[in-house]
Amino acid sequence: MKSIFSFLIGISLVGNMAKGQEQISASLVETPLQKAELADQVFEGANEVPISLMAQPMMPPRPATTKTSQIFVKAVHNGEWIAFRLRWRDKEYSEGGPLGKFSDAVALEFPKTNIGDPPPAFMGAKGQPVHIMHWRAQYQADKVVGRKGVRDHYAQGGVDQYHFEYPSFSDAALSQDVRELTDKDGGKQGFWNFLFSGFLFASQDESEFGVFPEKSIEVYQTGRAAGNPQSYRKAQGIDDITAEGFGTSQVLPDPSCLAFGRWQNGEWVVTISRPLSYEGRSKLETSTQAHIAFAVWQGGEGEVGGRKSVTMSWIPLNIQ
Amino acid sequence: MAKVFNWQLKREMEYFYEGHRPRRQWAIIFDLNKCIACQTCTLACKTTWTSGRGQEYMFWNNVETKPYGSYPLAWDVRILEKLGIQEWKKNEPYYGKTIFEAAPPEERVLHFVPEDEDWMYPNIGEDDCTSSVPPGDHIEMPHDKWFFYLPRTCAHCTYPACLAACPRKAIYKRDEDGIVLIDQSRCKGYGECVRACPYKKSMYNTETRVSEKCIGCFPAVEEGYQPMCVQNCIGKIRIMGFVNPPDKARKDNPIDYLVHEKQVALPYYPQLGTEPNIFYIPPVHADQKYLSQMFGPKVDDAIKRYRTLADDPVTQGLLVLMGSTDRIIHRFDVTGGIAKGFDERGHELVQVPVSEPILERSAFDEKLNVIRHNSP
Numbered sequence: 001m002k003s004i005f006s007f008l009i010g011i012s013l014v015g016n017m018a019k020g021q022e023q024i025s026a027s028l029v030e031t032p033l034q035k036a037e038l039a040d041q042v043f044e045g046a047n048e049v050p051i052s053l054m055a056q057p058m059m060p061p062r063p064a065t066t067k068t069s070q071i072f073v074k075a076v077h078n079g080e081w082i083a084f085r086l087r088w089r090d091k092e093y094s095e096g097g098p099l100g101k102f103s104d105a106v107a108l109e110f111p112k113t114n115i116g117d118p119p120p121a122f123m124g125a126k127g128q129p130v131h132i133m134h135w136r137a138q139y140q141a142d143k144v145v146g147r148k149g150v151r152d153h154y155a156q157g158g159v160d161q162y163h164f165e166y167p168s169f170s171d172a173a174l175s176q177d178v179r180e181l182t183d184k185d186g187g188k189q190g191f192w193n194f195l196f197s198g199f200l201f202a203s204q205d206e207s208e209f210g211v212f213p214e215k216s217i218e219v220y221q222t223g224r225a226a227g228n229p230q231s232y233r234k235a236q237g238i239d240d241i242t243a244e245g246f247g248t249s250q251v252l253p254d255p256s257c258l259a260f261g262r263w264q265n266g267e268w269v270v271t272i273s274r275p276l277s278y279e280g281r282s283k284l285e286t287s288t289q290a291h292i293a294f295a296v297w298q299g300g301e302g303e304v305g306g307r308k309s310v311t312m313s314w315i316p317l318n319i320q
Numbered sequence: 321m322a323k324v325f326n327w328q329l330k331r332e333m334e335y336f337y338e339g340h341r342p343r344r345q346w347a348i349i350f351d352l353n354k355c356i357a358c359q360t361c362t363l364a365c366k367t368t369w370t371s372g373r374g375q376e377y378m379f380w381n382n383v384e385t386k387p388y389g390s391y392p393l394a395w396d397v398r399i400l401e402k403l404g405i406q407e408w409k410k411n412e413p414y415y416g417k418t419i420f421e422a423a424p425p426e427e428r429v430l431h432f433v434p435e436d437e438d439w440m441y442p443n444i445g446e447d448d449c450t451s452s453v454p455p456g457d458h459i460e461m462p463h464d465k466w467f468f469y470l471p472r473t474c475a476h477c478t479y480p481a482c483l484a485a486c487p488r489k490a491i492y493k494r495d496e497d498g499i500v501l502i503d504q505s506r507c508k509g510y511g512e513c514v515r516a517c518p519y520k521k522s523m524y525n526t527e528t529r530v531s532e533k534c535i536g537c538f539p540a541v542e543e544g545y546q547p548m549c550v551q552n553c554i555g556k557i558r559i560m561g562f563v564n565p566p567d568k569a570r571k572d573n574p575i576d577y578l579v580h581e582k583q584v585a586l587p588y589y590p591q592l593g594t595e596p597n598i599f600y601i602p603p604v605h606a607d608q609k610y611l612s613q614m615f616g617p618k619v620d621d622a623i624k625r626y627r628t629l630a631d632d633p634v635t636q637g638l639l640v641l642m643g644s645t646d647r648i649i650h651r652f653d654v655t656g657g658i659a660k661g662f663d664e665r666g667h668e669l670v671q672v673p674v675s676e677p678i679l680e681r682s683a684f685d686e687k688l689n690v691i692r693h694n695s696p
Contacts, residue, residue, distance in 0.1 A: 061485060061512055062426045099377075099436040099524050100511060149527050150374055162373050220372025223528030226504035231528040247488040249508075302433065305510035306487045 023316040024049050024292065026075035026082055033081035036237065037260035038271040043085045046074040051294055053309035058122050059246045061306055068296040068309040071106070077319055082284060083273035084108060086294070093263040094300035095137045098153045102299035103138035104263070106270050109293040110282040111314075112242065121293045121314045123243045131282035132241040132249065133272055135259040136234075137299070143237035164216040238272065240281065246306070252281065276319070284319055292317040321420065324479060327565045328590040328616075330413035334420045335593075336428050336484035345498035346476050346536050347563035347575045348550060349585045351601040351639065353626070354557040357383045357446070357469040364552035365473075369535065374527025377439045380534035381549045383471040387610060389445030393438035395520040399592065400613070402430055406591060410617040418593025419481060419518055429481045429516040439523075450607070461605060468603040471558075473549060474521040474534035475587075475596030476500045482533070485516030497562070498597065499536035507531055518592045544648050544663060556643025561650065563597055572651045574638055574661075575599070582635055584626045586615040601626060633657070637674045645670040 031042050051073055055066040074085040086106055096103035111118040112129040119128030141148060150157065218224045223231030229239070229251040240255035256278060261270035276284045284290045291314035297303040323332045324339030365381035382391045390396060399419070406416025419430040451465045459465070476493075480500045483491040490506035491513060493499070502513065502522070507530035513522035514531060522533045537547030545551070546560040561575040569580035578585040578599070585599035602611050604623050611619045629635050637654030641661050647669045649661035660671040685692050 059487065060426050060428050061487065061515075064424070064426050097526060099439060099526060100433055100514070101436065102511075150376060153526055154376075157376065159373075159376055163371060165373070217373075221374065221525075221528050222372075222504045222532065223507070223525065223530040228505050228507065228528070228530055230507070230509055230530055247486075249488075305508065305512065307510075 022049060022051050023318060024051075024073055024075050025318045025320060026077045028286075028320050029076045029078055031076075031078060033076070033078050033083040033273045034258065035273065036258040036271075038083055038085070038273065040085075042083065043074040043076055046076050046085075048072050048074045048085075048087075051311055051315060053294065053296060054312055056122075056295075056306050056308050056310050059306055063303065063307045063309075066309045067298045067301045067303060071294050071296055073294070075317065077276060077286070079286060080276060081273050082276050082319065083271060086268075086270045086272065088268055088296055089266060090263070090268050090298050090300075091266045092300040093137065094298065095141055095148075096299050097138065097148055100302075102297070102302065102304040103136040104268060104299045105134065105136040105138075105295075105297040106261075106268070106272075107132050107134040107241075107295040108272055108274075109295070110284070111291055112282050114283065114285075114288075114290070118291045118314050121291075121311065123246050123249070125245050127244065129242050129244045131278070132239075132243060133255070133257045133259070133274060134239040134241055135237070135261060135270055135272060136239075136297075137261060137263070139234035139239065140237040140259070140261055142234040147233035162217075163220050242281070284317075286319050288319060290317040290319060291315070326418075326479065326593060326595050328587050328595050329418070329593065331415070333418050333479075333593055335479045336420065339479070341478065341565065342493060342495045342498035344496065344562040345478065345564070345597055346541065346560070347579075347597040347599065348473060348547070348558055348560045349575060349578050349599045349601065349642075350471050351557045351642070352468055352470065352603045353601060354555045355383065355469040355471055356555055357385065357471075358554060359383055359443075360552050360554050361471055361549035361558070364548040365534075368537075368548045370532075372527070374525040375523075375532070377442070378523045378525075378532065379442050380521070380523075380532075381471065381473045382442060383469050384443070385445050385447055385467050386470045386606075386614075387450060387467065388448040389443065389470075391439070391442045391444070392434040392520050393441060393444065395434065395438075395518075396589070396614075398432045398434075399430075399518040400589075402432055403592070408591060408617050414591055414616075416591055418591065420479070420484065420593055429485050429518075431481075431485070431515040431518070433511075433515050434520060462608060463605045466603075466606045468606050470588075470600075471549075472519065472521070473547070473598060474500065474536065475519060475594065475598045476534075476536055477597060478595035479593065481516040481518055481592075481594050482513035482522045485512040486510075487512060494538070497536070497538065497541055499538050499541070500533070501535055501538070502531055502533055504528075504530060504532070518589065518594065519596070541648065545646055546648055550643075551646045553643055559642040559649070561648055563599070570651075572653065574641065574649050574652050577638060577652070578635070582625060582632075583618070584622050584629075584635070586619060586622055588614055590616050633674055637672075640672050640674055641670065644672050 027046050050070050053068050055063040068088050072087040076083055094104045110131045112131050119125055119130055124130035236255050238259040240252040241249045243249040257274040259272040293311045293314055295308045295310045297308045321334040322338045324335045326333050361381050370378040384391055408414045422430040449465050449467045453465055476499050490503045509529040511524055514524055522531050524531050550558040550560045563575040566580050569576040571581050585601050587596045587599055602615050602619050634654045637659030641659045650664045651662040653660045657674045658671050659674055661669045663669050
């Protein structure tokens with residue numbers, strides 16, 4: 001217990017030091033910021049501030065050592081939107097997907113309200129929620145090229161067939177035998193008889209021949225059947241999250257924030273922009289000092305969840 | 321870390337959460353002397369639960385050949401290696417370290433992370449013997465060349481490592497039957513349970529991006545039926561029921577009888593500390609050093625007792641009740657050469673003779689005027 005106390009005091013001291021040394025100023029620009037990918041020129045006038053990161057120290061399981069020791073941050077705003085340009089070293093691009101492989105990621109955290117003292121920077125606390133924007137290379141790939149699945153991760157893998165997922169009529173892979181059967185029978189009936197070979201199938205509501213409703217397939221995809229946001233395509237490429245302590249994060253619907261990342265020469269550059277006034281989530285105001293915190297994951301190094309590099313405390317964010 | 325009592329180790333041990341035993345604890349007993357690795361259990365499970373996209377490599381139930389088979393690759397060797405040499409003297413509590421006690425300060429559980437490739441050979445080492453059998457060799461008990469089959473499901477541990485490790489508390493243990501489940505709506509796919517489970521029975525679904533595991537066939541259990549792997553076991557080597565801790569054991573409960581009363585069924589790798597609830601009647605022919613590593617220092621006693629069952633009609637009766645009904649037997653009785661199984665309300669589910677009548681047929685069939693061959 002003693003060691004925990006001294007550790008927490010240590011954290012607090014380091015945190016205060018960090019507060020003294022590190023702060024971010026978002027300078028005013030006139031450029032539209034409501035875009036996923038923002039060119040470097042947008043941030044030309046902003047100072048790049050190095051922010052120190054450390055291995056998440058509070059809650060096991062956690063990494064023993066940090067993989068990312070610094071993140072370089074630039075911020076600009078135009079009175080309505082604020083944008084961050086985040087840069088950190090990461091020797092390999094990791095998008096995750098296959099078993100045990102995780103995605104590179106970065107997150108911004110804000111107190112949900114500006115009233116009183118800010119909540120604990122480590123994911124907030126009960127009754128003191130935080131608002132998080134969590135970008136992953138994996139989510140970006142969802143948005144840009146579509147959600148990758150087993151066939152993408154294991155191109156050489158072979159599977160006979162999945163329930164309710166059958167080749168469509170136009171599938172070139174259909175054998176000549178099947179084509180002849182379907183032609184002979186005028187189409188549909190013979191084809192399905194061939195496929196099901198007398199099996200009874202219960203799906204009555206297929207909207208289009210050969211295409212089964214998602215609900216039928218979801219029976220075999222429990223994450224989706226349970227409505228887990230992880231199991232669906234991240235169309236926005238970024239998650240909006242609220243949390244009230246470790247392990248409580250919840251994905252919020254319809255994120256307004258936008259993000260885009262590029263990995264080049266062992267370095268990630270990710271831009272994240274958000275409305276200053278983010279309805280029901282967190283509010284930033286011009287000419288005030290707000291709070292922001294950062295987290296970085298190097299997925300290729302097995303960093304995921306609580307295994308992350310984080311800022312030691314809130315970083316002052318001055319919105320000019 | 322809280323202190324909890326682990327009856328398999330006969331001592332208190334450290335666990336991430338306070339101890340809470342469920343009202344009932346799901347359990348399976350496997351008689352390893354009878355398993356032929358036909359994998360019918362594996363397919364029964366696979367076709368019921370894991371035939372979807374993203375579950376291609378998943379076998380919530382698998383059967384591996386010991387000592388060389390493993391799924392995922394080397395799961396047992398790797399966690400034992402991590403744990404290091406630990407001592408367990410016979411008739412004493414286990415004073416070695418568990419995976420909770422041996423965890424470094426930044427972790428909740430001592431673990432290893434299987435690689436993607438480690439899951440790609442579900443039946444590697446199948447039928448591999450410890451050494452080849454030269455022509456003219458003869459075998460004595462225990463065999464100097466051996467292998468045996470180890471069927472495995474999730475052990476629905478009393479102190480699950482997966483549950484302890486999940487930072488989101490997305491894994492829970494049901495109070496009504498002790499079944500451990502991953503909440504499919506809350507899991508974020510961090511894979512902490514995959515890392516932590518020493519038996520490697522949590523698996524990641526690359527399609528849904530969340531983890532999954534054996535659900536103990538809870539929809540069947542809720543209706544009084546045994547899980548699919550048990551129902552479909554053609555060798556009748558399995559029985560599912562509910563196990564009590566030793567101080568609450570009931571002699572007429574099939575699981576308690578074999579685990580506590582006769583002590584012929586033992587948990588596997590109990591030294592890991594999770595108090596697993598799948599139990600094995602150890603194979604009588606295999607190497608005892610290996611078996612004591614897997615089943616603890618009292619494995620030789622269990623084997624000795626098993627070999628005396630020819631004179632024990634009650635245990636014999638219970639063994640023939642295994643596989644004789646799809647329903648969960650809550651109470652059994654063996655009287656007058658008849659073994660009976662009863663459900664929770666005391667209704668008789670099944671009765672079977674302890675010994676089948678033996679019919680001898682002469683080698684020559686008078687009626688057909690032919691010599692009978694050794695065929696049905």
